[in-house]
């Protein structure tokens with residue numbers, strides 16, 4: 001049985017900018033599974049964490065403005 005999954009068509013990841021099929025849609029942006037995992041395991045004191053948060057904040061602000 002063939003079933004098309006809605007809302008999981010993939011896109012360009014907002015963190016690594018690579019074209020990915022699997023991931024999650026955050027408002028207008030797409031976040032791939034690998035980056036999602038990276039964010040989860042990244043320590044708060046890691047400088048990458050601040051980068052991730054900054055990217056997400058920007059998207060959030062764009063969406064609500």
Ligand SMILES: [Zn+2]
Pocket residue numbers: 013014015016017018031032033034035036
């Ligand atoms: Zn990614």
